[in-house]
Amino acid sequence: MLLIIADYPNELNMREGTMQRVDAIDSLIADQERVYLNLSFKKFIKRKTNKVENCTVENLNILAHNRIIKGYIARATSIYVHSVYNLLKIMNWVEFDKTILDIHGVVPEELRSENKKIHSAIYNYIEKRAILNCKKLVHVTNAMVGHYEHKYKVPLSAKSIVLPIFEYKQILQDSNKWSDDLIRTVYVGGLQSWQNINKMVALCKNAYINNPRCSYRFEFFVPQRDVVTFKQNYSEKINACNTNISTLTREEVIPHLTQCHLGFVLRDDIIVNRVACPTKLVEYLECGVVPVVLSPHIGDFVELGYKYVTAASFENQSVELTQIEQMAQHNYSVLFEYQKRTFNAQQQLIALLTADM
Incomplete structure (x- = not known):
């Protein structure tokens, strides 16, 4: 049994x-x-x-x-x-x-x-x-x-x-987004302290001010119960920065991410994050979204060679869509290696759990 x-x-x-x-x-x-x-x-x-x-x-x-x-x-x-x-x-x-x-x-x-x-x-x-x-x-x-x-x-x-947690999905990529006039930068998640929402909002405001050559669209999708709180705490700070604060159902997340270019994963450089494997980060790579990070040391992704944008770079330097596209394409190869590792591990675990049955 x-x-x-x-x-x-x-x-x-x-x-x-x-x-x-x-x-x-x-x-x-x-x-x-x-x-x-x-x-x-x-x-x-x-x-x-x-x-x-x-x-x-x-x-x-x-x-x-x-x-x-x-x-x-x-x-x-x-x-x-x-x-x-x-x-x-x-x-x-x-x-x-x-x-x-x-x-x-x-x-x-x-x-x-x-x-x-x-x-x-x-x-x-x-x-x-x-x-x-x-x-x-x-x-x-x-x-x-x-x-x-x-x-x-x-x-x-x-x-x-x-x-790792990995769900194989058939994702239809939106290649048209690379000819967009806007750099769509997204956050999907809750308001927990470890998500660093304050830093995220400050980054958006500073990037908008410091890089006038870039046309940004900042989108924050939080659970329905948190939308009012987010707006109360942060909307004034980024009201002039072309933002959208809303919510998405679980089924809507992936289709929307395929239209975005950059995504926030602002985890502090602590052991809890170094050993983790955030589902959100995997979904970003799957959808051609390049992560914006405080620290790149999240799980095994540095070891796998993923491309990312540092928070400091995002805040202070202009972003070119052609460069982001190249990074996103590279991350598909990282994702492929990640998928292979996951499949092999799944087979090991299945064999272990069914050996005595």
């Missing part, structure tokens, strides 16, 4: 980045019988079981249903755990020799950056036990493997699979 420790992906939770990862992994094993344990310390006092095709979804309370949870773990041939957050929930019963941990992100460091020192220490303990003892580790980048090898002073390549 394949046992997965996570909530099951559905229409309500699929906007969460974590659940997009769960859905991506589930798509690889959709034809297999499997059980999901969605566990909570507070909810599900009454057991709730759903059947979705050949998948059983158990919503269980960790304290009230510990015997049921233990029974599933004992019967499982493989246990796939999505992140150390979920690993905490089964730590009393986990059998590491049949457990695969999908790390998702560097949780202790993320918590420490939020000044949650006690939580960081707890998850650091769980993470260390998992890194040293799990049968297999699934990382989103090679940079993440390197981080853990350095942190715990152990070689991990033999027990690691590097699998």
